[in-house]
């Protein structure tokens with residue numbers, strides 16, 4: 140009789156397949172981005188994962204964020220990796236013995252019981268916490284979810300807005316390419332060129348055991364990542380003096396979106412959120428003031444360490460998908476929105492025209508490579524953010540089309556980490572958590 144309900148050979152739905160990926164990557168308290176390549180908990184991955192998980196299990200989604208926030212440092216930073224102590228040290232580089240958080244991070248208030256990295260990742264967490272709450276407000280209130288995460292999220296934003304305002308213009312800076320999350324974006328080539336690479340023999344890359352070398356950052360990139368992280372660690376993870384300091388549009392747009400979410404969380408907890416909304420509006424103005432480039436028709440990154448007469452650094456002349464992500468912001472001036480929409484669908488990104496999915500970097504840029512990590516391939520988290528942005532700006536048709544491509548490609552590639560933006564061919568890992576989570580979110 141079961142045949143009538145479950146005919147043999149009928150393929151499982153995208154929902155069921157995505158749920159299986161997340162189930163397989165769940166460790167009991169959090170979700171790994173991918174079993175082989177990334178066997179620990181990553182900060183912005185967990186926020187995206189929670190956004191999808193809330194449709195399967197609001198409890199697991201709350202736990203995902205709680206586990207991450209439990210590893211927060213005393214100064215408010217939320218580390219980019221929380222290490223799983225049962226995973227062998229050589230499974231991922233850099234491992235806990237490189238970061239030495241509990242000793243090198245003591246002044247900055249690193250936790251004693253759990254090992255973490257000392258850098259951060261984009262602040263998607265307050266946004267995720269609000270969406271997770273909304274999925275099951277009854278459960279959330281019964282567990283005191285928002286009341287427990289709110290002070291931690293507020294301290295996290297405070298860290299970014301104060302300790303990381305390295306340019307003095309109100310925006311948060313990243314001090315390492317891993318912090319912005321698009322590790323080898325061509326936007327970093329100029330600021331990284333000033334960094335002396337650590338010798339290749341001083342570390343061993345574990346990523347090459349899992350990923351094709353042509354799809355990953357180069358050894359020279361890694362030498363520079365290691366130098367910057369080593370210097371940061373050796374300075375006790377104090378902010379302000381490092382050789383790399385960049386204001387990035389996606390990182391700051393996510394901070395602003397999260398500040399709006401934090402205002403909603405405050406209101407839900409009975410405190411007025413108006414001051415936070417006002418701060419988010421001021422940050423939106425600072426974003427436009429410091430990072431908008433009319434000539435490129437999009438937001439660019441500001442390199443604070445580039446020599447410039449006015450001490451404000453200089454805009455980096457590379458178009459990355461990061462510069463389209465401010466579409467998420469409801470308070471963006473209308474002329475900027477229409478310019479961004481034109482840039483997205485024009486020859487540099489081919490949204491809805493020449494590409495199957497929005498590339499991470501300028502199709503016409505000299506450094507464009509359709510397979511190498513953040514130097515061209517399309518990623519599902521940035522596609523999801525732009526989809527949300529299009530909807531926020533009332534561009535429903537374009538949003539529907541992008542949603543459709545995300546769902547098709549997520550399914551066709553077995554939830555790839557990233558894809559060739561023209562052909563949709565899978566690159567990097569498959570069974571990648573945020574691809575599954577964000578596809579699930581778009582199904583709802």
Ligand code: 9WN
Nearest residue numbers: 172177181183184317320321322346
């Ligand atoms: C370094 C986990 C992370 C993502 C980043 C992505 C990649 C790590 C790496 O994987 O970075 O943090 O080892 O390459 O670039 O965005 O969070 O999925």
